[in-house]
Structures are given as structure tokens and as C-alpha cells.
Amino acid sequence: MSNSETHPQVSYLEYQGKYKGILGWITSTDHKRIALLYLYCIIIFFFVAAFLGLTMSIEKMRPGQDFMNAQTYNGFFTVHGIIMIFMIVIPGLAAVFGNFALPLLIGARDVAFPRLNLFSWYLYVTGAILAVLSQLLKGGAPDTGWTFYVPYSAGSSTNVIWALTAAFVLGFSSILTGLNFIVTIHRMRAPGMTWFKMPLFPWALYATAWIQVLATPIVGITLLMVIAERVLHIGFFDPALGGDPVLFQHLFWIYSHPAVYIMILPAMGVITEIFPTFSQKPVFGYGAIAISSLAIAFVGYFVWGHHMFTSGISYWSKWFFSFLTFIVAVPSAIKVFNWISTMYGGSIQMRPPLLYAISFVFLFMIGGFTGLFLGALATNVQLHDTTFVVAHFHYIIFGGMGFAFFAGLHYWYPKMFGRMYSDRWAYIAWGFTFVGFNLLYFPQFIIGIQGMPRRYFDYLPQFQWGHFLSGIGAFILVTGLILMAWNLIYHKKRGAIAPANPWKGVTLEWQIASPPPVENFDEIPVIKHNPYWFGTEEEIRREKKS
Amino acid sequence: MFEGASNLAAGVDRTFILILAIAVFFIVGITTFMIWTLFKYSRKKNIPARQFTGSVTLEIIWTVIPLILVMVIFFYGWKGYAPMRKVPADAMKVTAIGRMWQWSFDYGNGKLSKILVLPINKAVRMDLHSVDVNHGFFIPAFRVKEDVIPGYKNYLWFIPKYKGDYDIFCTSYCGLQHSGMNTKARVVENSVFVHWLDSLPVTGNIPDPEGLVLIKNSGCIACHSLDGAKLVGPSFQGVYGKKHIVVTDGKEVEKVVDDAYIATSIIDPGKDVVKGFNKGLMQSYRDKLTDAQIVQITDYLKTLSGK
Ligand code: HEM
Ligand SMILES: [Cu+2]
Ligand SMILES: [Cu+2]
Numbered sequence: 001m002s003n004s005e006t007h008p009q010v011s012y013l014e015y016q017g018k019y020k021g022i023l024g025w026i027t028s029t030d031h032k033r034i035a036l037l038y039l040y041c042i043i044i045f046f047f048v049a050a051f052l053g054l055t056m057s058i059e060k061m062r063p064g065q066d067f068m069n070a071q072t073y074n075g076f077f078t079v080h081g082i083i084m085i086f087m088i089v090i091p092g093l094a095a096v097f098g099n100f101a102l103p104l105l106i107g108a109r110d111v112a113f114p115r116l117n118l119f120s121w122y123l124y125v126t127g128a129i130l131a132v133l134s135q136l137l138k139g140g141a142p143d144t145g146w147t148f149y150v151p152y153s154a155g156s157s158t159n160v161i162w163a164l165t166a167a168f169v170l171g172f173s174s175i176l177t178g179l180n181f182i183v184t185i186h187r188m189r190a191p192g193m194t195w196f197k198m199p200l201f202p203w204a205l206y207a208t209a210w211i212q213v214l215a216t217p218i219v220g221i222t223l224l225m226v227i228a229e230r231v232l233h234i235g236f237f238d239p240a241l242g243g244d245p246v247l248f249q250h251l252f253w254i255y256s257h258p259a260v261y262i263m264i265l266p267a268m269g270v271i272t273e274i275f276p277t278f279s280q281k282p283v284f285g286y287g288a289i290a291i292s293s294l295a296i297a298f299v300g301y302f303v304w305g306h307h308m309f310t311s312g313i314s315y316w317s318k319w320f321f322s323f324l325t326f327i328v329a330v331p332s333a334i335k336v337f338n339w340i341s342t343m344y345g346g347s348i349q350m351r352p353p354l355l356y357a358i359s360f361v362f363l364f365m366i367g368g369f370t371g372l373f374l375g376a377l378a379t380n381v382q383l384h385d386t387t388f389v390v391a392h393f394h395y396i397i398f399g400g401m402g403f404a405f406f407a408g409l410h411y412w413y414p415k416m417f418g419r420m421y422s423d424r425w426a427y428i429a430w431g432f433t434f435v436g437f438n439l440l441y442f443p444q445f446i447i448g449i450q451g452m453p454r455r456y457f458d459y460l461p462q463f464q465w466g467h468f469l470s471g472i473g474a475f476i477l478v479t480g481l482i483l484m485a486w487n488l489i490y491h492k493k494r495g496a497i498a499p500a501n502p503w504k505g506v507t508l509e510w511q512i513a514s515p516p517p518v519e520n521f522d523e524i525p526v527i528k529h530n531p532y533w534f535g536t537e538e539e540i541r542r543e544k545k546s
Numbered sequence: 547m548f549e550g551a552s553n554l555a556a557g558v559d560r561t562f563i564l565i566l567a568i569a570v571f572f573i574v575g576i577t578t579f580m581i582w583t584l585f586k587y588s589r590k591k592n593i594p595a596r597q598f599t600g601s602v603t604l605e606i607i608w609t610v611i612p613l614i615l616v617m618v619i620f621f622y623g624w625k626g627y628a629p630m631r632k633v634p635a636d637a638m639k640v641t642a643i644g645r646m647w648q649w650s651f652d653y654g655n656g657k658l659s660k661i662l663v664l665p666i667n668k669a670v671r672m673d674l675h676s677v678d679v680n681h682g683f684f685i686p687a688f689r690v691k692e693d694v695i696p697g698y699k700n701y702l703w704f705i706p707k708y709k710g711d712y713d714i715f716c717t718s719y720c721g722l723q724h725s726g727m728n729t730k731a732r733v734v735e736n737s738v739f740v741h742w743l744d745s746l747p748v749t750g751n752i753p754d755p756e757g758l759v760l761i762k763n764s765g766c767i768a769c770h771s772l773d774g775a776k777l778v779g780p781s782f783q784g785v786y787g788k789k790h791i792v793v794t795d796g797k798e799v800e801k802v803v804d805d806a807y808i809a810t811s812i813i814d815p816g817k818d819v820v821k822g823f824n825k826g827l828m829q830s831y832r833d834k835l836t837d838a839q840i841v842q843i844t845d846y847l848k849t850l851s852g853k
Contacts, residue, residue: 070722071778138826145719151696152679152721155765157778157827239697240763245680246695279587280595288605310682311693312700315631322623326616333612334605340576341604343583345596350584358584362577369569372616376623378561381630382689385682385717449562451686453717456725460713530599540594 009517011418029114032516034121035100036416041128042088042096043485049083050481052076054474057440061471063459073457075141075158079134082146082163086170087128089401090259093266094212095124095177097408098205100416102181104509104516105199107190107525112183120176127170134162145455147256150237150248154229161230164223171216171223174262178212181205190508192527196290199507199531200283203290204269207297211258211265215301219255222248246311253304261300263397265293267404268335271357274411275339277505278354279346280540282532285338292331299328309380318377325375332368336361351503352426356407359434363399367392370445385455387466388448391441399437406433406484413488414498418515421495425487432480439473507531551712552688553705557626559689564622568615630690633703637669644674644681644694646768647723649714656748662714662731664706665739671703677762682717685731693718706733721768722777757846760839764831772850778827780820786844786851792818793825808844809837 012032017024025033056076059068068076099117103110111117135141142163144153153160185206189198225236226248235241237248276283283289305313305321339361348354370392373379383389414420444452447466452459459467501510508525509516534540550556587593640662641652651659664670674683674694681694683702692702716727734742754762761767761782769778788803794817801807801818810817812835815828835843 070725074722074724138824140827143721149680149719152719155679155768156721157769157829244697246698280589282597282599284598285600285605288600310691312695312698318627319624323620326620327613329616330609330612334609336576337604337608340580340583343580343587345598346583346587347589347593347595348584348587349589358580361580362573365573365576369565369573372565372569372619373562376561376565376619376626378558378623378626378630379565380623381627381691382558382562382686384691385684451684451713451715453682453684453715453725455719458725460728532599534595534597537594537597540597544592544594 011515012518013515015518029118030518031099031103031110031117034117035096037121038091038095042092045083045087049080050478052080054478057471057474060467063461063464070457074143077455078142078145082131085146086167087131089263089397090174091124093270093405094205094208097270097412098181098266101412101509102184102202102205104520105202105507106188106193107508107521108188109520111180112187113180116176117180120173123169123173127166127173130162130166130169134159134166147252148226150226150245153226154238161227164227168220168223171220174212175216178209181209190524190527197527197530200272200289201269204265204293207293208262208265211262211297215255215258218251222251249308249311253307257304258300261296263401267401270404270408271339271360274353274357274407275342276532277503278351279343279348280534281342281346284341288334289338292334295331296328299324303328306375309377310384322375322377336365352423353407353411355430356403356410360400360403360407363395363403367395367400383448385453386448387444387452387454390454391444391448394441414502415509415514417492418498419491419495420498421487421491429480429484429487432476432483436473436477436480440470440477443469506534551708554630555689557629561622561626565619633671634669637671637703639671641673641675642683643677645677646721647727649729653743657746658749659746661729663739663742664731664733665736666706666709666733669703669705671701674700679720680718681720684715684717685712687712691717709733755846757842760843779823782847782850784851786847791821793821794818805844809840812840
């Protein structure tokens, strides 16, 4: 079966270019190797930031100061947020699975600009190093929150400039990756693959890439303005210098709301690949899913004001932003209906990727529906800046994007490394992760409704039960994450050899060897069917009988 | 929860219940459906998968129904919110002043209070004023919240309906003691309120001494407390005239805090570093404060040591 037996082409993991060992990796322009470089960085940073989250949760299990002081706590949630947002979820799925799977899915040998791709990774690493330095240098960890709200961020004596520069550099990495993917998708699809014969993960990446290219420069210039304000005392935002603090909030969210879609669209794309494979059935409503990605990307530009309902913006702009926020909820709902209908009538095999995908739908629904509470003006007043928001975005980003990442990792792992992990341990790790996650964040909804503000080092005793449960949940969650990482790392060298197509997928990446050869395809395939074509019902029945 | 502690609560809570009902219905329904398909269409049953690819009718249904539902939610949210912006003309006025990290309430005529005392069943308009960074004024029981932003004239209003004490929080992150920036709203009978306001001493129109104004405006109080609390730097309380160990050029020496020492600390903070604190946290104020201003600050610090 496997191609590697019939063809001598060496796999991308074994390939020996000009350099050996690690140099061979960090100078490689192979999209698959770059994907793994991102993956390793992201795993390391994820555990650092998760550890910060865990210590915050433990500190809060009792009111008052236990083992860290308020300044440390403020530094922790800021750096936790910066790492998680700018270094993990914004590049996350696009940089890892986009790089790995996009060329494979569209039948290309690489992305359009392989060197630019490697350069993006170097920018990413530079930004990441700056962010880590902001933690360690004298002056102290930045304490502004990942949102850098002015005037506080203009005055704080901590290493805010380092953190701002880090976010700025990371932004460039994101822009270049987006640019690369747009050109790749336009120019490099296999012969016969029209736009509407393209798999849906590339569609999601395409929508994402446009946001990356168009929205990221806005936050870039905004961060530069804060730096100019701190260094040159130009009054853009600080009222003491004649600036306008709310202007900063506008500029920041004009990027950072679309950035939420930079995170979630590729996640939806991964999920859309997984459901048809494990149901052995074409995705339900291909057109609706493809178009809803673009719709989300487009309408997503015009809803940033929902982060600012209490900041004193005008009455009718609140009306308008709330209205559009509800409109943008609809395409996400459409996707959920299409996913569950894809399973209906299928031949469903329960394996770890599918389990993660289903958990994604469940957690994403909770995140999405709690977003409606925040989008409605009346309830927003009560819930804004409380732990309800913390729970909401963890459900969306961690429950949604995080679980989609885990799903994608378990899905493409055999293709990436040519080995299988243990299903049993994958289920056990899932159990811990899922239970821990809900125990950690669900109580935050309830105490948030009761008025517990976010970014609080300390709190009044009536909120303790919620924080206490959260602390226990955080322990269970981190245990699950460690088990998951162990399962994947341990079996990378020792797992059973993976067949070329362990899940019986029909998209192109499953038609080549695991791990793929350096050049991906011996011969570029010619596309005749839609991407989720398992044959006619008649053919499938006949195959079953024989 | 606090049912109807203010006139605005009902509009918020109604929207809340509406969304909650819709959310629970869909989350439970869809999750049940997913789990059901897992069993019904399990591969173990060895039934070949159907190969249909979509249905326009279904797509339309599940576009239109969510669209209608979210529009209903939007409408309720707006209806509940609109009254929050319509302040009655006869509302009593109180200004809430946010500063790092304390609230104070200005009842006019120089009467300032640290807690918010209000007469029951009377509309009150709170004008929100910040002297430094962004804060957020939040009384959960009354369902009111609005950011307190320097240079902005934000406001909110409500009618308290029940007597009692209610928590007030700061919701917009404002630095070190953000989580300590809370106080109480106390709702009392009108007669009790009138009496309380009469006996409130007039303090507000005594201007702060110039030195204190400078200390606040230059942001020193972010690191130096006036009440003895240790923040990033040593407290200003009792600092003048104090004898303590400082590290100068790497050596520990004993110095007395006098006028010259304070001037050096402000202009060249790295020169004498108080033992137990880190060098480099405090930046030099050489270009920001004039000599005359440093003298004013020093004079004010003297008063904190009773000199
Ligand atoms: C081990 C898992 C995690 C734990 C235990 C955790 C815990 C926490 C805690 C305790 C806070 C502070 C809330 C507050 O003080 O109000 C927080 C904030 C935050 N978390 Fe997480 N978290 C985890 C994973 C994630 C992930 C996966 C993401 C996103 C990708 C994320 C993004 C954020 C952001 C953006 C903030 C807000 C920071 C700010 O307010 O500036 N977290 N988290
Ligand atoms: Cu948003
Ligand atoms: Cu605050």
C-alpha cells in the first residue's frame, strides 16, 4: 500500500540536505519541517503559559495573599495573556497545521514562497524571545494586561516597551504567513482543483489569511504609537498629554476582534476535515461552510465596538455594534448545524480525533452562546470585565481553538511522524482535560454573574467557592495536558508504524506515504471530484460485500 | 441574586433569562443529537454510509431561525439598555472620583465620602471622574457599570429600591491594587440620608498641598504609599528624618533622609538605593521636575513625618 515501499523517495523527516541535525531543520524551507518547528515552539510556550495560569488559579483558591503578591499576579496574567494570544493561538493552527497540511491538501509541493515562510518563523522566534525577555529583565514583568490599555500602559514602570515590541514583531510574522497562504491558494492548487473543489481547511485558511494581512498592520501601528507615547511623550492616547484614551481602545479592538477569527477560523477548518473522514461521508453543506468562513471574516471587521459598550461611546454606535455582533453569530451557528449533519447517516468510527472534535463542538457552543450574553446591551453592562468574560473567552479560545488544535494534532500525527500514538492514553488524557477544563472555567461564569470582576488578585469571601473549584479544575486540566503531551512525545519514536491512511481519509494528504516524502507528490494529482468524495452509495455497498 | 435592587435590574434580568433559555435549549439539543448519532450510525453496525451532500431547505431553515432568534435577543438587550441612558431631570447628583486605588464620592459643596450613601427610591445620577488611569464603576446588585476614563464625562444612573449595603467594585484594570479598589453603597431612608449628609464634614474644598499634588500627578504614589504600606518602593510616611541603610556604589552605608538626600533620590535614584529594594525601578525625574518643585515635594514629605 504505502508509497514509500514502491518509491525510493526519502521522507521529509529523514531527508539530509546541506546540513545535519538541528541545523538541517532551522535552515530548511520545507513547509512540513517549518510546521514542526512552530509546533515545538508552541508546545513549549503553551506549557510555560499554562503553568502561569495554574499558579494564578492556586493563588486564588483562598482570598488574600498566599504565595505571590499582587505585582507578581498582575505580571503573571499579563504574560500569560500575551504568550497565549500572540504566541500560541494567533499563529497556532495556521502556522502548524496550515503549513503542514495546506500544500498537501491542495496538491502542491510547497507554499508559494518557502524562504519567506522560514523567515516568518525566525520573526516568530525573535518576537517570542523579546516577550520572554520582558519577563526577566530588570524593571519587572509588564503589568498592563495583554490589552495594554492606555493611560496605564503609558505610565507603568515595568518592561512594557519590550512586550509591545514583541507583539509588533510577532504581528509581522503573522502578516507574512497570511500573504504566503493567499498566494499559495491562488496559484498552486493542483490541476482540476477549482475553488469549489478545494477542501474546507484551505478555505478557512484563505479567509484567515486575509484578516492577517489586512488587520494586523493596525495593531502594529497602534503599538508603535504607545511606544512613541512612552519614549517621545507624544500625546496620542494619554489625556495628560492631550490624547484620547478611548481612541486606543478603538484601534486595539479594530485588530483584536478580527484576531479572534484569526484564531477560530482555522480551528473550524480542522474540525471540518475531521467529521467527514470519521463518518466516511461527504461534508454536509460544503458551499455553506466555505461561504460562512468568508462571511465571518468580513462581518467580523465591524463588531469591535462590543468590547467597549461601557467606555462611553455614543448611544447609536452601541446599537449598531450590538446589532452586527448578533449578525456575525449566525454563520457560526450554520457551521455547527453542518458539522452535526455530516455525522448523520454516516458510518462513524470513534477515535481520538473525533472525540476531540465533538468536544470542540460542545465547548464552542457554550463559548458562543455565552457570547450572546455579552453582545446584548443590557446583559453586557452586568457582565463586562467580570470573570464571566474570562470564562467565555477560555471556552472559545481554549475549548474551541485549543481542543481543535488537539483534534488536529491527533488527526495528522500519523502523517507527521509516521507513527501511531496510544488510543487508550489519548482517551485518558482527554478525560482529565475535559473534566478539568469545565471545572476550571464553569464556576467563573457563575461568580461573574454575581459580580466578581476580572484581573483581580484578591476578592471578597462570597466568591471563594468558585475560585476554589477553579483551582482544583486547573490541577486536573494540567494533569490531562501533561498526559496528552507524554502520549504524543513517547510514541513519536516508539509507536506502531502508521499506515499511509490510518483513518481512511479521502483528501490528498492521505494518498501519499506517512511521513510524506520531501517533495510530497511524485506526480501532481489531477482533481476530478469534490474533495470529500467517498464514491457513490452503490459503489460503497458493492465494496462492502466483496 | 439581588432581585430588583434597582429600577434597571428587571430589564437586564429579563434579557438574561431569555438568552439562557435559548442557550440551554440548543446546547442540550445539539449535544444529545451528536451523542445519538454516534451510537445510531456507529461503524460497528456495519451499515454503509449514506453519501448525500447537503440540503438547501435545511440550510435556509437553520439560517433563518437563528437569525430571527438573535434579532429577538438583540431587541430585548436594547430595550433593557435604553432606560439606562435616560436620566430623569430631577435626579440627585453625585460625582464618583476614581484614583489609584480608592473611590471617593463628591456630594457637592466640598462634601466628600469614602462610601456611597443614598436615599431609597430616589433617582441618582453618578458622574464619573478619573484623576489618573481608567477605572470601572460597578455595582452588581444595581446592574450598573460604566468605565471611568480620564478626560471623559461618563455617567450612569439608577433608583435604589431596597435598604442595605451593596458592594462597589473597580472593573477596569488600574494597576497594583486594582482588586482592592472596592467600597460600599449604603441605601437608607431619606431622613437618615439627610442627617448623614448634614453631618458630613466639609473636606473637599480644602485644596491638596502643592507637594501632594505634584506627588500624585507625577505618579509617585504608584510606588510610594502615604500610609506606611510597602509598595514597589518604600512608603513616604515618616521617611523624612529617618536613618536607614542604603547601598551606594555597591557598599552599604547609613544615611539620614534630609533635603539633599531626597533631591538626589529624585534626580539620580540609582545613586543611593534603599536596602531591600531593587535598583532601576524608579526612573530619574531630572527633566520632569524643577528644583522648586522638588523643594515643594520635600516640604510635603516633612509634614508626613510631623515636621
Ligand atoms: C492551563 C490552562 C489555563 C489556565 C489555568 C488559565 C488561567 C487563567 C487565569 C487564572 C487568568 C486570570 C484571570 C483574571 O485574573 O481575571 C487567565 C487569563 C487569561 N487567559 Fe488563561 N488559562 C489557561 C489557558 C489559556 C489559554 C489556552 C488561553 C488562550 C489561548 C488563555 C488566554 C488567556 C487570556 C487572554 C487571559 C487574559 C489576560 C488579561 O486579562 O490580560 N488562557 N487565564
Ligand atoms: Cu470581539
Ligand atoms: Cu481598577
